[in-house]
Amino acid sequence: MVVEPAEALFGEVDIPGDKSLSHRSIMLAAISDKPTYISGFLPGLDTLASLSAIEQIGISVQQKSGTELYIQGQGLSHFTQLLAQKNRVLDFHNAGTGIRLFSGLLASACGQIKLTGDASLCARPMKRITVPLRQMGVDIRGAFFEHNQEERAPLFFNSSKSPTKLTPIHYVLPQASAQVKSCLLLAGLFAKGETTLVEPIQTRDHTERMLVEFGAKIKKQEKKISIEGDPLYQKLALKNGHYEIVRDFSSAAFFIVGALIAKKAELLIRKIGLNPSRTGLLTVLLKMGADIKIINTDFIQNEPIGDLMITSKNKLTGVSVSPEMLALMIDEFPIFLLAALKATGPTIIEGIEELAYKESNRVETMVKGLSQLGAKFDLNSIEGKLIIYPLKKPERETETVVLDSAKDHRVAMSLFMASLLGGAPVKIQIQAIENIETSFPNFFEQAKKVGFCFNLIINQGGAKCRQERLL
Ligand code: S3P
Secondary structure (H helix, E strand, O other): OEEEOOOEEEEEEOOOEOHHHHHHHHHHHHHOOOOEEEEOOOOOHHHHHHHHHHHHHOOEEEEOOOOOEEEEOOOHHHHHHHHOOOOEEEEOOOOHHHHHHHHHHOOOOOEEEEEEOOOOHHHOOOHHHHHHHHHOOOOEEEEOHHHOOOOEEEEEEEEOOOOOOEOOOEEEOOOOOHHHHHHHHHHHHOEOEEEEEEOOOOOOOHHHHHHHHOOOEEEEEOOEEEEEEOOOOOOOOOOOOEEEOOEOHHHHHHHHHHHHHOOEEEEEEEEEEOOOOOOHHHHHHHHOOOEEEEEEEEEEOOEEEEEEEEEOOOOOOOOEEOHHHHHOOHHHHHHHHHHHHHOOOOEEEEOOHHHHHOOOOHHHHHHHHHHOOOOOEEEEOOOOEEEEOOOOOOOOOOOEEEEEOOOOHHHHHHHHHHHHOOOOOOEEEEEOOHHHHHOOOOHHHHHHHHOOEEEOOOOOHHHHHHHHHHO
16 A cells, blocks of 8 residues: 555544453353343454354354444353364464463363464464463463474364363463463453462553453452452353443554644544553653643543544653553554654663564564664664664655555554654555454544545455545
8 A cells, every 4th residue: 555644634533442352342241141232342353253253162143233242141151061062263363362362261171172363373472371271270282382382373272171170370470461361360260269360560451340340259459460260150241231342542542643743633532442551652642742632531341431632733752661661552662653753852662572472573563664764773672672763854755665564453554654754755655454454444444534645555355345445
């Protein structure tokens, strides 16, 4: 696709449902004792892969619209019985959250189940979940298990016991990961007794909040979380049977930073999820001097929300981002680099190690792409530190520069917004943008609505339809 620098961004952006909450809500609904109505579901490729896995297990799902679902859970022990029925292959495509959380949900499975995904997913580390799951008694192995290397997907469950009896554990997570924490909390529901997890750094707490909504026995004390499990007698259900998913702050982030770096901008984003374990980007941008107003704050389903009004009025200054703060903006790293490039002084980010294990190595892919636009960085991978220098206007403008998103949805959307940096090439051509569908299916529609001008030249099925609709 080719994107031209937009002169100005104005209007309101509609953000789809939160990806993390969409995955979690359908998984908890699948083991709930009562039917659950879910609204605001994200109909992205990642979350649809999790939904299809739930249907393959044998849970009845009725889709009223792309964003509204009824899931007929019949309780934890019924779910475990369904798992014992036949061998299955579950394909999670690009979804790390899908495969890692589902591995917790399948912890007491009997029989053979294979969990797999696309090339990017099968390259991501899985030992972080297989090691603690095996400690709980789960018979799970990733590819390369025998060689004692890092394990990867496909993951194989292979238990002959029905259902597998699990032991609760006390586990200190070696890395800050909400996916690992959530996987183990879900597995903990199937282990009789108390499973306790200790996080090195606080990460997103959606699973904890949602488990409270579903009536699970969960306690939290700073970075220590305990869950009381009972595979036979535990009952989970929402009080009113309805889970409303808030809109995804991580998707809004592209337009927030886009508006801040544009020549002129005034954007409104309504009813967006503002869970403090997700909004590190907002904290950092406000510290940099950004003009962002937060109004109409409220709560939906134990999750804070609010409206954001963003203008490009203020100049940004450079900041330091600590590892603790980075954990609260882990998915916003690619788009944050653009704000840092527009700042008047250098920005330092520490604790970047985990970013190598996302849908792509996000430090590498972003540094490479932005360097092609003239950006200057100091990267110290050993110390886990990145310094970003203010972007200087190039002496000579080039017509078009070709950037590679490495099939990473968040990198693709960040490089799209890089067209607003100004000064660099007149047009930006981005390769491999299809995966934007995994988290933000209406991204191009929204971009067009607020003032972007672009041309989608893609030969693949789904994206071609989009081109016809938009141009
Ligand atoms: C997620 C946790 C984070 C995040 C991912 C979604 C979740 O991954 O990057 O996009 O929904 O729990 P890690 O747990 O690998 O940090």
